[in-house]
Amino acid sequence: MAVTIKVRKDGPYLVDGEFTLIDHEGNVIEAKPGKNGNVSLCRCGASSRKPFCDGTHSRIGFKGAEEAAAAFDAGKAGTSGQV
Ligand code: FES
Structure with a gap:
């Protein structure tokens, strides 16, 4: 089965399908799918x-890059891309 990675609006990457997650030292990280069958990978950088993903993106008001880039293009954000 092919792996599908869905970008959730202002949230994590949802990975569906068989894959191997490996850390920076080459160790395999066990990835258990959640109730929806996906593995959620943090995109905001704030997960503990x-x-x-541990849901922290909601508490910190994370905005996905797609929105930041659009705001930047529209001249509504600073040079960091923050809205
Ligand atoms: S994307 Fe959910 S905690 Fe970072």
Whole structure:
């Protein structure tokens, strides 16, 4: 089965399918799918369970890069891309 990675709006990457997650030292990280069958990988950088999402993105008001880039293009954000 092919792996599908879905970018959740202002949230994690949802990975569906068989894959192997490996850390920077080459060790395999066990990735258990959640109730929806996906593995959620943190995109905001604030999870205490990296590389997995722990829901912190909601509490910190994370905005995905796609929105930041659009705001930047529209001249509504600073040079950091923050909205
Ligand atoms: S994307 Fe959910 S905690 Fe970072």
